[in-house]
Amino acid sequence: MKTQLKDARAEAWMVLAMFLVVSTVACGPAAPPPPAPGTPEFKWLRAQEAFKAGDYDRATDLLVEVAESDNELAAKAQPWALVTSIGLARAYMELADKLNEGADRNRKDPAAFRRVANEYKVKARNTAWQYARVAYRFINTNKDKEVTLAMELPEASFDDPVQYKKLAVGQMIPEGEILAMQREVVRREILRSGAQAVNAPKDPAKARAAFAGGEAKIAGPVFLLAVANGLYDVGEMFGPKKLDQPHRLKDVYDSAEAALALIKDNKDAKELLKKVAAARKKAKV
Numbered sequence: 657m658k659t660q661l662k663d664a665r666a667e668a669w670m671v672l673a674m675f676l677v678v679s680t681v682a683c684g685p686a687a688p689p690p691p692a693p694g695t696p697e698f699k700w701l702r703a704q705e706a707f708k709a710g711d712y713d714r715a716t717d718l719l720v721e722v723a724e725s726d727n728e729l730a731a732k733a734q735p736w737a738l739v740t741s742i743g744l745a746r747a748y749m750e751l752a753d754k755l756n757e758g759a760d761r762n763r764k765d766p767a768a769f770r771r772v773a774n775e776y777k778v779k780a781r782n783t784a785w786q787y788a789r790v791a792y793r794f795i796n797t798n799k800d801k802e803v804t805l806a807m808e809l810p811e812a813s814f815d816d817p818v819q820y821k822k823l824a825v826g827q828m829i830p831e832g833e834i835l836a837m838q839r840e841v842v843r844r845e846i847l848r849s850g851a852q853a854v855n856a857p858k859d860p861a862k863a864r865a866a867f868a869g870g871e872a873k874i875a876g877p878v879f880l881l882a883v884a885n886g887l888y889d890v891g892e893m894f895g896p897k898k899l900d901q902p903h904r905l906k907d908v909y910d911s912a913e914a915a916l917a918l919i920k921d922n923k924d925a926k927e928l929l930k931k932v933a934a935a936r937k938k939a940k941v
Contacts, residue, residue, distance in 0.1 A: 696727040703733075707740070707807065712842055713779075716740040720786045724793060734794045735805045735879065739853055741787040742886040743846035748780035749893050751841055754823050761826030768828050781899045784890045788904065791883050792911045795918070803879040805872045809850045809864055812843035853882045877919045884919075884928055887912035891935055906941040 691697035703718035719737035722729050752773045759769030819829050819837040829837070851863035855878045866872045891908045894901035912932045919925040 696722045696725060696729045696733075700729050700733065703736075710810070710839070710843075712740055712744060712846060713783075716744055716783065716786065720790055723790045730793075731798060731800075732804065732806060734790055734798065735803050735853070735874075736807050737790045738787060738794065738883060738886065739805065739807065739849045740846055741783050741790065742889065743849040744842060745780050745784035745787055745893065746849070746889060747838075747842040747845035748776045748783060749898065750845070751838060752776035752780060753898075754820055758823035758826055758828065761824070762828065763826075765828070769823075772834060777899060780893060781901065784893050784899070785901075785904065787886060788890055788908050788911065791887055791915070792907070794883065795880070795911055795915045801876045803874045803876055805850070805853060805867070805874060806870065807850070807867070808870055809847050809860075809867050810843040812840070812847040812860075814844060814848065814858075814860060817841060849882075849886070852885065853879055855882075877922065877925075880915045880919055881922065881925055881928070884912045884915040884925070884932075887915065888928060888932055888935070891932070891939075895939065902939065902941070905936075905939050909936045909939075909941060 691701065699718045699722050703715045703722070706712075706715035706718065716737060719733045719740060722733035723737040724730075755769045755773035755776065759766035759773065762769060817837045817840040819833055822829050847860060847863070848857065850867065850872075851857050851860055854863055854866040854872050854874055856862040856866065866874075887908050891905055891912070893899050894904050894908060896902065909932055913929065916925050916929045916932070
């Protein structure tokens with residue numbers, strides 16, 4: 657009887673030991689806790705999710721917040737924020753211009769065009785200024801010889817959307833088509849700005865190859881030239897014929913010249929510097 661009791665106890669201990677071993681192996685080490693809301697790590701993850709979902713405005717807002725704060729992710733967020741914000745600014749400015757052209761050709765109800773155009777002008781102004789702010793910080797803090805763009809390029813075409821043909825003859829398009837047109841132009845301009853960042857502004861296939869694996873490695877001077885080109889475009893947007901933001905032109909052109917000063921022995925940089933100088937002179941800033 658005693659022998660049976662001992663055997664039963666031994667068997668129970670063996671079962672318990674095996675259970676503990678299996679539980680430990682199955683559970684493994686505890687997973688790290690998710691980043692707390694509001695932290696740079698949290699915003700970085702949310703920005704990635706928003707970008708993949710095609711919510712480029714939300715992604716850009718989050719990336720800019722990370723890029724403009726003092727944290728370990730700022731240097732990683734700045735290049736991505738620059739590509740998305742200038743892409744959005746160019747897209748919204750173009751949409752505003754096309755709608756205003758439609759208003760000029762429509763005598764019955766030009767106000768309908770102007771109303772939507774003004775909404776896009778507000779978006780262009782906000783994203784252009786985001787770009788200028790991040791560019792200033794990037795130029796003054798990032799001294800790396802190589803820049804990493806941790807993003808993927810959206811699927812898009814460099815062609816104009818079909819809705820532009822209707823606007824060109826003064827035909828207003830319904831809200832659903834406006835949104836479809838917006839999505840197409842935004843994706844195209846983000847693709848274009850990403851291609852410009854890797855020195856392939858007219859070759860989307862080459863640009864996609866550079867971003868294979870979800871990130872691109874770019875020589876510092878190449879990316880700085882793209883940043884300076886973006887600042888020149890922002891200066892054009894802030895001019896009196898478009899967004900009329902003259903008080904911001906000096907800061908924009910200062911940053912463009914600072915970026916170009918860091919690029920040595922580059923013909924394109926020298927040509928752009930002349931264009932910036934001419935724009936400054938014209939704007940008297």
